[in-house]
Amino acid sequence: MEKLAIEGGVPARKAPLPPNYPGAMVMGEEEAAKVAEVIYGRSPFRYYGPDCQNAVQTFENKMAAQLGVPYTLAVSSCTAALIVAMKALGIGYGDKVIVPANTFLATAGAVVACNAVPVFADVDESLNIDPADLLRVFDDEVKAIIVVPILGNPVDMEPVMAFAKKHGVYVIEDVAQSCGTMYKGSYAGTIGDVGVYSFQMNKVLTSGEGGAVVTRDPRIFERAVRYHDQGIFREKARYGIDSSEEEAAFMGQNYRMSELAGAVMVQQWDKLPGIVSAMKSHNQTIRTALSAAFPQINYRRCSDPEGDIGSNLGMIMASREDAMALTHALVAENINVQLLYGGKPVYMIPQLFHQRTADASGFPFNYPFRNPVVYEEQMCPRAVDLIARTVYLPISPLLTEQDVAEIIDGIIKVGHKTGLFDK
Numbered sequence: 001m002e003k004l005a006i007e008g009g010v011p012a013r014k015a016p017l018p019p020n021y022p023g024a025m026v027m028g029e030e031e032a033a034k035v036a037e038v039i040y041g042r043s044p045f046r047y048y049g050p051d052c053q054n055a056v057q058t059f060e061n062k063m064a065a066q067l068g069v070p071y072t073l074a075v076s077s078c079t080a081a082l083i084v085a086m087k088a089l090g091i092g093y094g095d096k097v098i099v100p101a102n103t104f105l106a107t108a109g110a111v112v113a114c115n116a117v118p119v120f121a122d123v124d125e126s127l128n129i130d131p132a133d134l135l136r137v138f139d140d141e142v143k144a145i146i147v148v149p150i151l152g153n154p155v156d157m158e159p160v161m162a163f164a165k166k167h168g169v170y171v172i173e174d175v176a177q178s179c180g181t182m183y184k185g186s187y188a189g190t191i192g193d194v195g196v197y198s199f200q201m202n203k204v205l206t207s208g209e210g211g212a213v214v215t216r217d218p219r220i221f222e223r224a225v226r227y228h229d230q231g232i233f234r235e236k237a238r239y240g241i242d243s244s245e246e247e248a249a250f251m252g253q254n255y256r257m258s259e260l261a262g263a264v265m266v267q268q269w270d271k272l273p274g275i276v277s278a279m280k281s282h283n284q285t286i287r288t289a290l291s292a293a294f295p296q297i298n299y300r301r302c303s304d305p306e307g308d309i310g311s312n313l314g315m316i317m318a319s320r321e322d323a324m325a326l327t328h329a330l331v332a333e334n335i336n337v338q339l340l341y342g343g344k345p346v347y348m349i350p351q352l353f354h355q356r357t358a359d360a361s362g363f364p365f366n367y368p369f370r371n372p373v374v375y376e377e378q379m380c381p382r383a384v385d386l387i388a389r390t391v392y393l394p395i396s397p398l399l400t401e402q403d404v405a406e407i408i409d410g411i412i413k414v415g416h417k418t419g420l421f422d423k
């Protein structure tokens with residue numbers, strides 16, 4: 001058999017795979033034309049201008065129609081969307097929010113931005129939050145649970161929603177990485193009280209920066225709109241909402257989406273079905289071929305395999321050393337697999353682990369909680385273990401049949417030569 005590239009052999013692929021930016025890589029004339037309309041209309045702000053194209057509004061309506069929810073609010077990022085969502089729910093100083101140990105820093109950072117404190121639930125072999133671990137971190141200071149479907153693989157929402165209902169807490173779905181993911185027939189992001197999306201560069205769809213807040217609840221929606229726009233609600237007629245400023249307004253910020261981003265998102269949104277079906281199909285082909293060669297591969301568990309958008313194939317290796325060895329061997333073959341987040345739980349990132357904020361006050365971590373919030377490496381032992389040994393193969397929608405065949409051949413070659421899947 002051929003020598004591995006890592007040992008000086010010929011790589012399975014001559015060139016690296018297409019960059020893993022699904023939405024960005026299919027940007028083209030459609031986005032350019034829409035952006036040009038905004039520019040030539042001299043109206044890059046969503047709420048007024050000499051010839052406002054209402055691109056953000058059009059995007060919001062498209063998104064709502066497809067997701068089957070009455071309310072979508074486009075915002076400037078998913079970090080913004082998380083903050084807006086929590087402010088809409090009234091979360092603040094003295095509150096705790098349950099966050100999964102496997103997520104991007106923004107999920108926890110937004111909690112801190114809302115003056116609340118994150119507490120961390122462990123993951124299971126789906127690498128998403130383990131619903132069975134919620135009770136361990138729950139107390140009556142917890143006001144919400146944020147769930148995060150990592151890289152397109154749906155969270156098991158039924159037990160999460162049952163827990164939230166029983167204990168009277170909100171559920172926020174941070175579907176930043178999982179636009180298009182479904183769970184038992186519903187879009188991820190539409191099952192909890194609020195869903196938040198990211199349209200940053202490396203997400204499924206993108207306008208460079210961008211995000212959205214989604215809800216079915218008119219009260220939460222009104223509060224979200226107000227918080228994202230300095231406490232104002234400019235489009236009451238659009239939603240048939242007639243609250244009085246005197247009573248309903250409160251201090252907000254500016255997390256508005258610009259018309260330039262809106263114009264891009266109007267076009268990107270139409271590309272979602274094509275992107276998802278291509279990723280799912282390539283993922284399935286690769287997985288079927290690998291499973292035939294190595295029936296023992298331990299894939300990430302999935303609560304609804306039909307709902308996974310297929311943007312990544314996660315393989316859980318026997319040890320962190322094996323995960324590193326597989327990663328190095330495949331990268332040398334020009335198959336760019338990776339570990340997520342440096343192979344560590346989010347709470348191990350120094351600024352979070354040390355509860356360090358921009359000022360020296362200690363706020364909001366210094367709230368006198370009845371059960372103080374202390375972070376320790378081993379507080380979520382399965383996250384520590386599983387994140388370090390899960391290798392993700394990104395699946396671009398742009399893969400050709402030849403790319404797919406070379407990925408399969410490369411992984412099979414590495415698997416046979418190293419024996420890494422046999423453990």
Ligand SMILES: Cc1ncc(COP(=O)(O)O)c(C=O)c1O
Nearest residue numbers: 077078079104106107176198200
């Ligand atoms: C799970 C998760 N939440 C939130 C964010 C933040 O998104 P944004 O960059 O749009 O603020 C990201 C971005 O990577 C993410 O992966």
